[in-house]
Amino acid sequence: MSTTYVASAPDLLKPVPTREGTRLIQFREALREAMTEEMRRDDRIFLMGEEVAYYNGAYKVSQGMLEEFGPRRIIDTPISENGFAGLAVGAAMYGLRPIVEFMSWSFSLVAADQILNNVPKMLYMSGGQWGCPIVFRGNNGAGGQLGSTHSWCVEALYSNVPGMKIAIPSCPFDAKGLLKTAIVDNDPVFFLESERMLADKGHVPEEEYYVPFGQAALRSEGSDVTLVSFGRPVNFCLEAVKELEKEGITADVLDMRTIRPLDIGAVIRSVKKTNRLVVVDQSWPFASIATEVITQTCEKAFDYLDANPLRVNTEDVPTPYAKNLEAEYLPHKGKIIQAVKASLHRL
Amino acid sequence: MPMRTVYEAKIENLQILDEDGNFDTKLAPAGAPGVLTDEQAVFLLDQMIQCRRLDEIAFTLQRSGRMYTYPQNKGQEAAALGSGFAMRKGTDWLVPCYRENAALFLHGMPMHLIFLHWMGDERGNAIPKGVNITPIAIPIGTQMLHATGMAWAFKQRKEDKVAITYFGDGATSEGDFHEAMNFATAFNLPIIFFCQNNQWAISVPREQQMNSETVAQKGLAYGATCVHVDGNDIFAVYKATHDARERARNGGGVTLIEAETYRLGDHTTADDARRYRDEEEVESWKRKDPMIRLRKYLTGKGLWTDAKQQAAEDAAKILVADVVKLSEGMEKPSTDDMFNYLYEAIPEDLRRQRDTLRTHSLGQDPSQVGLQRR
Ligand SMILES: Cc1ncc(C[n+]2csc(CCOP(=O)(O)OP(=O)(O)O)c2C)c(N)n1
Ligand SMILES: [Mg+2]
Numbered sequence: 001m002s003t004t005y006v007a008s009a010p011d012l013l014k015p016v017p018t019r020e021g022t023r024l025i026q027f028r029e030a031l032r033e034a035m036t037e038e039m040r041r042d043d044r045i046f047l048m049g050e051e052v053a054y055y056n057g058a059y060k061v062s063q064g065m066l067e068e069f070g071p072r073r074i075i076d077t078p079i080s081e082n083g084f085a086g087l088a089v090g091a092a093m094y095g096l097r098p099i100v101e102f103m104s105w106s107f108s109l110v111a112a113d114q115i116l117n118n119v120p121k122m123l124y125m126s127g128g129q130w131g132c133p134i135v136f137r138g139n140n141g142a143g144g145q146l147g148s149t150h151s152w153c154v155e156a157l158y159s160n161v162p163g164m165k166i167a168i169p170s171c172p173f174d175a176k177g178l179l180k181t182a183i184v185d186n187d188p189v190f191f192l193e194s195e196r197m198l199a200d201k202g203h204v205p206e207e208e209y210y211v212p213f214g215q216a217a218l219r220s221e222g223s224d225v226t227l228v229s230f231g232r233p234v235n236f237c238l239e240a241v242k243e244l245e246k247e248g249i250t251a252d253v254l255d256m257r258t259i260r261p262l263d264i265g266a267v268i269r270s271v272k273k274t275n276r277l278v279v280v281d282q283s284w285p286f287a288s289i290a291t292e293v294i295t296q297t298c299e300k301a302f303d304y305l306d307a308n309p310l311r312v313n314t315e316d317v318p319t320p321y322a323k324n325l326e327a328e329y330l331p332h333k334g335k336i337i338q339a340v341k342a343s344l345h346r347l
Numbered sequence: 348m349p350m351r352t353v354y355e356a357k358i359e360n361l362q363i364l365d366e367d368g369n370f371d372t373k374l375a376p377a378g379a380p381g382v383l384t385d386e387q388a389v390f391l392l393d394q395m396i397q398c399r400r401l402d403e404i405a406f407t408l409q410r411s412g413r414m415y416t417y418p419q420n421k422g423q424e425a426a427a428l429g430s431g432f433a434m435r436k437g438t439d440w441l442v443p444c445y446r447e448n449a450a451l452f453l454h455g456m457p458m459h460l461i462f463l464h465w466m467g468d469e470r471g472n473a474i475p476k477g478v479n480i481t482p483i484a485i486p487i488g489t490q491m492l493h494a495t496g497m498a499w500a501f502k503q504r505k506e507d508k509v510a511i512t513y514f515g516d517g518a519t520s521e522g523d524f525h526e527a528m529n530f531a532t533a534f535n536l537p538i539i540f541f542c543q544n545n546q547w548a549i550s551v552p553r554e555q556q557m558n559s560e561t562v563a564q565k566g567l568a569y570g571a572t573c574v575h576v577d578g579n580d581i582f583a584v585y586k587a588t589h590d591a592r593e594r595a596r597n598g599g600g601v602t603l604i605e606a607e608t609y610r611l612g613d614h615t616t617a618d619d620a621r622r623y624r625d626e627e628e629v630e631s632w633k634r635k636d637p638m639i640r641l642r643k644y645l646t647g648k649g650l651w652t653d654a655k656q657q658a659a660e661d662a663a664k665i666l667v668a669d670v671v672k673l674s675e676g677m678e679k680p681s682t683d684d685m686f687n688y689l690y691e692a693i694p695e696d697l698r699r700q701r702d703t704l705r706t707h708s709l710g711q712d713p714s715q716v717g718l719q720r721r
Pocket of ligand 2: 515516517543544545546547548549
């Protein structure tokens, strides 16, 4: 029935193109490209959220999409996060494929019952009958002086719930490739972007490509330590590595790209080589993704570790509002360097 | 069988002072309860001038990078002032969102704290003791339930107090609004829901936000008293709020007031409203500016002159310049502040983090990264 709405099938087996190139576009444009390409292919897909249509998105991710797809498929909602999240569930159960934009993942907390208590369980509770092929996407993490209620990192909190996938790109290339995969995935996907990266530029191939879930990317290669991260702090790791190289310290930097599924195999392979692990994670330390990565590494490769694994998280407090405090609170290059040196006993 | 009417209702608009400065003395006879005296009206015009000045300066501070962001109040001063003035300072409680500065100042909120807040500083919400105001609420809608809980506490303690909560037209789309209205009416609580319908929620106009003709009528479903007022008419706003307050004190329960007004500025300084609003619409509302009509009215009565206006504007300039100085003169918050107010007593692990951060810019666990400190 639904096939009549779909012009062509996505070619998921096509090899991912190389990351190198000169087509530099912004992170937000990469996201838009992913949505636009998929929406052209599949009429069941629609985008819904606060300010996404007429205003072109609060952060201009959906710029021009209303013009191309019209108000049937680019939909401004009332300020009712629980409302439109729940509506997406119903629409998905009837065969549509919603993309729901949260202006900020902070506001997704208003919709917690829908997105945590309904979305990830629908397939399970209906004995495999009804899935929720929905992409929930929006800004995650401290956007820069937005205050504690507006600066949520939801990855640790939400990934505790089985039944959904979580993608968290660190660069425009992955933003496009991962979002395309998210949209065609039949399971619900939480897609975590960062306001602080939306203007970042990077090479993004014009062609279509799908970055598979559950495959970490090695962003830098070295032998002394394994740095594991995801989302925005991957870039801080790369900055730290540049500094560390001056002191003769080299590191593997693994960009996890998705948190569920988590490519723990890549971490283990790297740790077997470097024997040291530092995880950099922009959310709170307690029961965080860093905790999970370290636990699994200890479970699976304890004998390969030459030092206790370390975490660089935020401070264990709400996100501060003041500029100087927010900067101290977040993981940054200095903290990463400190942790790497501690791991190498080179303090 | 004939159909019978089981429910019927209408919503009436209250306007006392129109945009040309005409005053309806039948609706507001001098000396009657809920009618502002001349002296009060002059005081409120002066307040309006101060708040407008504060707004302008906040805007320029933001543009020059000295303020993080700021939601302008311009055009909505009568709604905030008229309602705030009807509440008893030090007795009743204000539960705001973020666009009713004028009401907060009336109730003792130091102006520099508002500036400090929008400069991005938690201390801006450190409201002085004795000032009955809760912190500015950023997640849309949440504060309405807090106000309801507070009103319930008044009732439970048999205290003669009323809560007023502020929110926008857009906020009535959140479940919090409906849940708060239902609780408040079901429990018959002493509370006023004050909606500043400024016609827009960022770029979303009222008629796209909801299909109901008015916000006020939403309260009918919950059995609240529903009032629609010209929000740019300070006399009407004051009277409506005053009457609602008295009703609440006398066990008459909940009032939903919709103050119809207009956001003359942008949503916040991060926004540019010209992209989605007609110049014509803005111009038509400029003519309804609450300050212009109050000035016209008072001038007509011989209570206000150009000289008084000039003096008031000059005084406001000095006042606001001092506010800027005070807020910008604050020392940067110390990293200790992150930890000190999280629990009543700071737990041991947080104390270690706090102490480490004093000397090292470092992650959460000093012992892990080679800095063993107690
Ligand atoms: C739960 C939540 N969702 C979304 C937002 C983003 N947001 C901030 S202000 C605003 C519009 C509010 O409109 P309205 O209630 O009419 O108040 P106004 O700004 O017009 O005074 C939105 C959507 C938020 N702060 N909180
Ligand atoms: Mg509004």
